[in-house]
Amino acid sequence: MSNPSLFVPGHRGRSRHRVARLAALCIALACAAPALAREAPAPLAFKPYAMETKGNGTIATEEAFLEVPRKHSEPDGPRIRLRVVRLPATGGDGRTAPVVYLAGGPGGSGFGTALGPRWPVFDRVRRETDVLLLDQRGTDFSQMPPECSQSHRFDDAQPLQREAALAALRTTAAACIAEWRKSGVDLAAYTTAESADDIEDLRRAMGLKRLSLWGMSYGTHLALATVRRHGSSLDRVVLMGSEGPDDTIKLPLAADALLADLAVVARKDGFDDLQGSARRVLEALRRQPREGRSSMHDGRKVVIGEYDAQIAIANALGRRSTQRMLPLMLREAEAGDYSLLAGFVLMMRESLGGFRAMPLAMDVASGQSPQRRALVEAQARESLFGDALNFPFPQLADGLGLVDLGDAFRAPLRSEVPVLFVSGSLDGRTPRANAQALLPGFSKGQELLVRGASHDNELWLGHPRIAENIADFLAGRAVKDEALEVPLPVFVTDKSQL
Template identity: 80%
Template structure:
């Protein structure tokens, strides 16, 4: 799965990887509770001037927490995690502090609050303290070095699935060797270890409980924390839910989203978007094309059906790219492939680069045999084939990285109050993910945001979104189960805003 760029982070955000090889020892560790050990040393917060992108400078506090690199080895090497606290500006003092968990994996909890989403963080801190955690391996929390190996696809040739998979697996293997030679313990980057970090943070602050607030992969981490440390949690908000066995996506979810977008597009004069997609893909299957991209300085690329399937399947997820798709296919049917060429070049560049933390995290989470079989079956019926997940899950096979096993991915039941927030046009974490989990949460609630994708409108498209998040974390019930945001407005010509 591709993780689109995180605009607030100072580092390039990762793409989406998944599965891995079974390691029996790690299965046992994933199933076991965290090592109790001695309580971590108390955190010392110091004043910190947090400069947001457009909301001024916020008076915050900063601290660094040392945690075991492997919680099963409490006396072994340690990792230093950064935490920025937004002190509460209101509330009655009864709500537990909230730990914010960014997506990715690889996103920055701190960076997420610097950009356009700041008003939601500001509203939540009127209820209680907000703790912006940079998870292990991200930003200021000892991020492993960039890999010197990348794969550059030949611009003169269309992407061939098996050849591309072999090349990417080779590049990933070189990166793994390089990281290990540099002393990077890739087995330390799992959601189970990060979940134990959260409990270490709670203990270091002397708190009986904390609440969690996660977005995208952050919800996956929050669910792992519920499994491992549920009694020490108070309330949980999950925005764009990625369940324990949702790391690889269901291909037909992309087809369903395309159908929904086609209805919106038809109302704006773009007729038969689904038919247009099929026709363009069929044409590219017969005859790959060469086109230049203005977004890449006129650079030309030869591409075919599989290039387009990967690029479009992943562009479906976010409003910022959804808005361009009807024009892209209208132009392509008229013989102008320049906009699609830009999508393909961006996709290829992203595919060829690996980062240690996101690669190891997603492979460790993996997928159950049943999930993999379901994904493979759906790929045979999807207009995008298996492109939505490429190059996973096959890329992970044989790389020798940790797999947390079925105890990590299995059914999860909880009596915690949990709020699931889903956007109906979210192609990264569709509402079906939350709906599948909800019956096992006796105090679970779902809030559906009609018209929201996996983008900023899931946060900011309706003022009641922030009110419901803050109220829920403050101990109150949500006001509405369904909210509306404005429908996407599709671009009709390049240069339009």
């Protein structure tokens, strides 16, 4: 909806409206593409590299390092070195565009993802074309900023209070930012827009007409930014667990909906009232915080409050590895045993207390539109978990002085680039609704729904046809399935199963 203040009667008002529209267009174009006059990057020189996987032997690959401007708007300024590992094609007809894998996080390693249990999917895709494992700027082997020496340790003897915790984390984040800046780190270099331009530089350095992209979670957010900025350089895009341009902060009621879905599944393992159990545990902790002793932390004790539990439960909903423990954790807490919940709370507190430069700067820069923030705040008032799903964002970012990419970066996206959206029906981090909202903007978009999959390995490995469909799509063949079923989670019913 247009701003009514721009519609002023008379010629002067119309001119002002025209100028405002022109200014908005200029901002949008600046966000949509970098400067056109850019020096071609030096050609990549790949060297043999033995990639030692975790359980799948040693793979003969190739390694190269790409130098890119720290800021693409300053091509003659300082540079950043990015690592690329190429999995050479073991098949295909040579006509399929090489595919760049983009890891999640932000802060995950593309190279690291291929080392673990997800290797078979990479192995299947390279039967069609080269796969390029890119370590994004600020991650893994690609020149990481130094670790921050500052972190916040929450008091185990006190329940977490939202406002006090937010103030403490904002102080810690500000101290880290000051420390990074003192050591010469330019945090404005760590944005999704800069990383999208890195991908274009990679294409040019390899002398390729087009690349395909394959992203997971935050990697899909980066892929979509690349579609917006460099769509003409892309052949095809696979998005697993989609995070749209304006999806950085999550919708709180998505957690409530997933809890309801898991409640249906949990009945087969004897958990008859998962939603009611969560509600009763939170209500009890609201009245009186309780102490739990975590066996995962050598018997360490922690006092658990309602907000502790809201954060722990909301985040446990995301992945199968934690979903499986959630019903037992709630059942035992209702019975007065808070040991499992204590383990979740301590892990959550530890992860909240520290910051890394790249993920912090990236998330703040992607930000959220005013409409998204208003919707999240409205849903938080209705959600069983309040605003715990996103804590400490978006409030943490306010006043930190970091770059925000603006609403043009977050605007709805329209493209003719073929895109395959792979969605899990039990994904609590990037719910299927994200992909469904994006699909209308892609004239050549289609979805593969994986029923029963969360934001975890079963989205990759739960059915052999997941990899087949991804490989077929990237090779330009028809995707044969619209939906696949993977085994539903089997919930832990006794601590002896842990």
